[in-house]
Amino acid sequence: MNRRIAYIASNTFREAVRDRVLYNLIAFALLLSGAAILVGQISIEIEKLVVINLGLTAVSLFGVVIAIFIGIGLVSKEIEKRTLYTVLSRPVRRWEFIVGKFLGLAGTLVVNTFFMAIGVFLALFYVSHKFVKADALILIALYFIILEFLIVCSLSLLFSSFSSPLLSAVFAFSLFVVGSFAEDLRNFAGMAHGISRWLATAAAYLVPNLSAFNVISSIAHEQPVAGQLILHNTLYALFYATMALSGAVLIFEHRDLK
Template identity: 30%
Template sequence: MTPSRIFVIAKNVFQEVVRDRILYIIGFYVVILAIAIRALPEFAATTENKVFLDFGMVVMSIITLVVTIFIGTGLINKEVDKRTILVLIAKPVSRSEIISGKFLGLSAVLAVLIAIMTAIYLIFLQLGNIPHSTVSLLIAAVFLFFQLSLIAAVAITFGVFTNSLLAITLSFAVYLMGNITQDLLKLGRLSNNPTMERMTQFLYLILPDLSRLDLKNDAVYGLQALPDATALITDAGYGLLYSAMLLAIAIFIFSRREF
């Protein structure tokens, strides 16, 4: 693979997504936070600080998740539907470079979205005089990026061999299941049913453990002390390794697809 060609594809994806006015979603986030910081105290007068802290992170996660899945599943399908994939593969660019470039372009979009939304979130916390740990929130935002990058790899992989609607459904399913894999494993052990236990162990092995990349609760309710540095590095490496594995699968499938 040639880095320069991958960079060109990633740049085109980034520009195309920005051209589609996806960054206007930031304005939507600002409006939601502005309403919430006024309205939430009416419903939770004694705990509004924690409620707004949690609300801001959850809304950021939901918005970026929707962006990730809907864009990720369409990156390849859109090229196929418009038949522009024929022009793309006719150029001196490999299919692995196409997948890698698409992923890096979407990851760049996510990085920009999360960075800007996190800055806005912190500004609201300052304006509302809401006590918080800035470092913990920043670490949670970084790990949100790792989590969404993994989901982007999931979405691209499904988008390579299924239609957009099915790819979106499967991607959301993986996200939901990935957040409860540890609970599924515990449930299988408690069931005292060997078949159920093997099934939950299988699901735990093949599904991403997204809870390892979710630090929202630590940042909001947690714990002022930072998580152990070794654990952070290990979990980040897990997310990156799983993303690389999914991209390898996507490249393998895409390389054998006929157009």
């Protein structure tokens, strides 16, 4: 990897750590241990199901919130505070800055997810006292969650490259919500007629299909995930994130830093 991108990514990661972003892990740990103790007391059969569902959903939501709230400030905050001036006046290309920022945020989320995953497995061990082979499926769900983060990060960065942090947050969060129901939107497009069919179809394919990344429920029920879905989701996430990042680069390359 280009060294300058690595330096920018590393600095972005350091910023997140110094700004105490990883403190969310404490809230996550409290939530999960509380839930595990509570569920262990009130149920016998479904405690594992509840812990996996709750744990993975929390991993996803905590990560998405971090991705949006850090991602929306990655570029706009640097312009507003003028910290960019002393970076871009060096031999750093604008696209390198965007890609470095993206990788730094993605790295932060991967590290965050790693620690949360340990928490999920510990809670699981607490309620079931053992691990079974099917528990390895949780790793696939975590992988999909990380792919989802890549998409959300790239979208936040895209909005951050031309909009204010507040508007960027609204745009990114709206797309996350709509994207989580993308399958329903596609079904609706299939049933609609005339111009609304065209509009719904266009919207359904434009918004990120995040519902395809949600396999939490099926994994909690120990249902296997098709290899084809893993491949499809990987390619889709990489393609979508690349497109969104390209858009961010295109906008940022032409922007005056007043």
